[in-house]
Amino acid sequence: MLDAKLFRGELDSLAKELGRRGYELDTEAVVALETRRRDLQTKTQELQNQRNTRSKEIGAAKAKGEDIEPLLAEVNDMGEDLKRCEQDLAEIQSNLQTIGLSVPNLLDASVPDGKSEDDNVEVKKWGEPKAFDFEPLDHVALTESGALDFEAGSLLTGSRFTVMRNEVARLHRALSQYMLNLHTSQHGYTEMNVPYIVNANSLTGTSQLPKFEEDLFALKGDSNYYLIPTSEVPLTNLVRDKIIDKTDLPIRLTAHTPCFRSEAGSYGKDTRGMIRQHQFEKVELVHVVHPDTSWDALEELAGNAQTVLQNLELPYRMVTLCSGDTGFAAAKTYDIEVWLPGQQMYREISSCSNCTDFQARRMKARFRNDEGKTELVHTLNGSGLAVGRTLVAVLENYQQEDGSVNVPTVLQDFMQTDTILKK
């Protein structure tokens, strides 16, 4: 959510700024609502003031034992007017709130203009795509033995679910353990274990709701519960409605959780293999920081994610998302894309965003500054990494001509072998 004051000032420049994303702000509607809000608020507060004054007079008169009947008669007809004003004001404010919740974050000046992912700008490349002296397979072909069992996934549930078997299941577990260990022991994160089901308030705080409900799995019944689409939601919402002691900043949290996404609107996209699943696992990185340090924090967070890929010796590149591709809550986002030999392309494996005060304002997540005033924190999040896609990357990058797959050095202790999928 943006600062409400922005909707009262230079609306045209705000609309222009939001236009970079392709978002159209209905400035006329905002102006009309704001004007009415101001009038109604003034009137309501005047009436409330009158009521309060009269009531205090009555209280004082009663305390002195005076007759209060004349005073009561005087005050009798005030209620209706006030009630109507309060109701009208509440309705206007609710309308303004609805608009406020649907407006995306302002982009940082460094975000390049563009419409789609084709306009994203590469900022870094690490490692060289390995030259194979044979035709490399994709992860589906590599696991035809049933190590990745897509038929079983659709038998048990439906499309976009996968069963992992034996060595590949263990490799998947090795990856998540390795990532968690790295971030907690080397990068200063606190490991958390959080609910996989959250309420609507949490999802509103990180801004999946109200606009993107169709992307979520909602639980039946009237509980208002949803499966988490990412542990960004529970981790970030830990500071919702909190005034944080500034000595506790920065807060760095990590968690390994499953993520559940309906993938509405991506029908027919990435249907082969386990690139795009309704359920996948992710090790998430979240920072809650002082506003002055969030841009440094974004670089660090992205660096923490890259370290995983570097240690696994997987080639990748990093891009800055363009204005049209940057997510709703983010002021700026880096995508880290890993090289997949089976697809001969870079695919997203981590997305690291600085949400500035956008989520903090929705969550009322604040700290006390040096003047003793409360101030909104900045929040950041990023994948460190998506475990399923990392598994795909390892399988495809470490494959041998005979169809077996070498185990990355850093995982060999855990796996207790240096090769899997031997024939």
Added chain:
RNA sequence: GGAGAGUUGGCAGAGUGGUCGAAUGCGGCGGUCUUGAAAACCGUUGACGGGUUAAACCGUCCGGGGGUUCGAAUCCCUCACUCUCCGCCA
């Protein structure tokens, strides 16, 4: 699932219809004392919105929502959560 007790400022905790946005303690901030610090003592200290150059000032907020009343932290309804006991259970 059954019965009961709770939810008040950053934290702890009083307050059961009228100058209560709320005692007191802790914490925070400023000061006295000290070479410095601690201790002690004195003062100060809620959030949000409107308003103002800044103030003054006005309004809202005592778990959420609704109601009664001229007036609600206080009474009523409802929902959520916490705790205790019983039952069940990994």
